Amino acid sequence: MKLSATDLKHMQWSLALLVVLALVGGGMVFLAQNTIQQAQNKNRQAIADRNATQGKLSSARDEEREIRAKIDHYKELLDRGYIGPEQRLVWVEEIKRIKEARKLIDIQYEFLPQKPVDTLLIPEGAVGGGYEFLTSTMKLQIQLLHEDDLLGFLDDVKRNVQAYVLIRECHIERTPAGSPLQQRGPRPQLKADCTLEWITLRAKT
Incomplete structure (x- = not known):
């Protein structure tokens, strides 16, 4: 089968279009993968930040409980007369x-x-x-x-x-x-x- 010059010209444009579409498709896949990766990184960072915040809150609550316990213990000693000049x-x-x-x-x-x-x-x-x-x-x-x-x-x-x-x-x-x-x-x-x-x-x- 012989192809005319017109047919070859059409095929060249079709091939060029396929190459362009392939490049665009590849770019979109790369962009999608990069977007997914960024979203995953942000999600991991958000989880890490949340865990760090929860850790700080837990530490603050522990410190508050410790301070309250010390205050209560001090009040108990004070009420018993253990603290201060001897009577x-x-x-x-x-x-x-x-x-x-x-x-x-x-x-x-x-x-x-x-x-x-x-x-x-x-x-x-x-x-x-x-x-x-x-x-x-x-x-x-x-x-x-x-x-x-x-x-x-x-x-x-x-x-x-x-x-x-x-x-x-x-x-x-x-x-x-x-x-x-x-x-x-x-x-x-x-x-x-x-x-x-x-x-x-x-x-x-």
Whole structure:
């Protein structure tokens, strides 16, 4: 089959049109792929930004809860009288009240001068945890009918006084027969020698 010059001319235009269409189609495919890739990148970035924002919000909420917990803890310590100057006169009155309420035979005690706590009481020492820890050591001698008297006295002290009371040591022994302490009133059966630490806190400045 022979093609005329006119046919060849038409074929050339058709081929040229096909080439142009192929190029345009290829360009559109590339543009579509590039658009999809950009959309995917933006979506990934949006997810990353959202996750980062959620992380910051979660961290902020955690910090807020921690601050609120510290404030509540501080208020609790303040309400219990743990923070601030020691209330030694109030302590003395409370000990007297407990003795009378429990009808204890005899209590003798002495408070030593206030001082910073040592590392045996608090591992971080006197400035642990954002506070200065101060203690007044109490030397206690108490005459008892039975051990429950001592336990009740110590429990009342720890629950009612405005200080954190730490029992450092207690030694209990039987009262010797014929002791002068037995000449009047109920006869004490036991004698306890205890060392207590009356701890108060002062916020560091």
